Amino acid sequence: MEFAIVDIETTGGAASTCGITEIAILIHDGEKVIEEFESLINPEQDIPTYITGLTGIDNSMVSDAPTFEELSDKLWDLLHGRVFVAHSVNFDYGFVRACFNAIGREFKVDKLCTVRLARKIIPGLSSYSLGRICETQKIPILARHRAMGDARATAILFDQMLKKDSQTVFQALKKNSGEAFLPPNFPITKYRKIPEACGVYYMMNEKGNVVYVGKAINIKERFKNHFSGQLLPSLKQKLKEEVVDLKWEITGTEFLALLLEALEIKRIWPKYNNALKLPKTMWGLFHYEDNSGFSRFQIAKVTKHLRPLESFFSSDEAHAFLKEAIDNFDLCPRLCGIRKAACKPGDYNSCQGECFSQSKPNDYNLRVAELVARIKESQKEILLTIPGKSEEEYAACVFDRGILSKYGFYSDASLSETEILGKLEPVPSVPETFYILKQFIPTFKPEQIKVLDSVL
Secondary structure, three states: OOOEEOOOOOOOOOOOOOOOOEEEEEEEEOOOEEEEEEEEOOOOOOOOHHHHHHHHOOHEEEHOOOEEEHHHHHHHHHOOOEEEEEOHHHHHHHHHHHHHOOOOOOOOOOOEEHHHHHHOOOOOOOOOOOOHOOOOOOOOOOOOOOOHHHHHHHHHHHHHHHOOOHHHHHHHHHHOOOOOOOOOEEEEEEEEHHOOOOOEEEEEOOOOOOOEEEOOOHHHHHHHHHHHHOOHHHHHHHHHHOOOOOEEEOOHHHHHHHHHHHHHHHHOOOOOOOOOOOOOOEEEEEEEEEOOEOOOOOOOOOOOOOOOOOEEEEEHHHHHHHHHHHHHOOOOOOOOOOOOOOOOOOOOOOOOOOOOOOHHHHHHHHHHHHHHHHHHHHHOOEEEEEEEOOOEEEEEEEEEOEEEEEEEEOOOOOOOOHHHHOOOOOOOOHHHHHHHHHHHHHOOHHHHHEOOOOOO
16 A cells, blocks of 8 residues: 655635645655655646745746646646545645546545544644644654645654554544444455455455355455444454455355355354354165065164265254155155054055055055155256356356255356366365255256266
């Protein structure tokens, strides 16, 4: 970040009717002054005698000087994109802005006032005029009431305050620029680089560790809301104390942002992400054959040693699925583990007497086999193609049993299925991606979904 330290002399006190007679600009790079510029300016109006008495600048001195418009390109290059710093900054800034506006150029930059800064960093002075502050801080003013003399003194004062209490300086800059919500150690320059695009963002502490991962349709707006809103005040305060940097990855779509967020939270385990960090208990529908030769189902928790026919995020979800299957395929609730006692005639329309008669399992097992085949059919891998990060790019995701297994980007629309799959990177299995797919699958067009040949 660079600062333009400015001082001007004028024909009077009103920017709307008076003109600039002299300007000095010193460019400070945060460490030292790296460039100086000064010039008399023809205000295209008479200089009152009392102003001449104060500044020493008279009409003859400015008669051959360039006008503001003639200097405007040079001044624009010096001021635009830098922080405008001055003693009683609104006076200098107001004149410069008015002169730019008069020639049809809208001038708007961030500004800092060394008077306000001095009141906080050098408290207790009886006066905060430039002369009084410089006297107390032993800063020489070689040409009082001339632009370069005052600008150099202001630059020395600003440099001292920046080195003594940079936090106050940057907090003032945030407040003046409408960015006071930012964490105290988060650079304004970084905030202004945050894209207003869809993706995943990573909040980092001073050690470079990720403390929070989130997704957003507009990353910049979402980051701002973390610190300016009223929700979760305790989390906001913790993040404000720790966050010093932000990284992001553009995804192009909210769907992919949600998927990547889930992957990254499980990969990094940031300390302030709680919703997705806790391990989920998965429930499974298991299929086996009993001693009588009947195909049976059982709902139980999934372990690493047993692979279920179908997986669920809760016991209730698994039971609801199985009850619907019992009705649709005329299965016996007892043989499916839903009912403990044998069914009685008329209890269940679906049970055809397998659990209380001496019927053979053949016909029943055929109905079970049809259900199993239907489940396995639904578990084929799918390749999903969605928009990428730009109009020329595509994203592709492979889902294995409904859970994301690979994803990546490509730009050549003529690639074959095999070539697209070759560009995708495998990712760890994160069960939460199943729900994300389930949520978005109705929004995709049929041509975006390709069922792959491999069956799991």
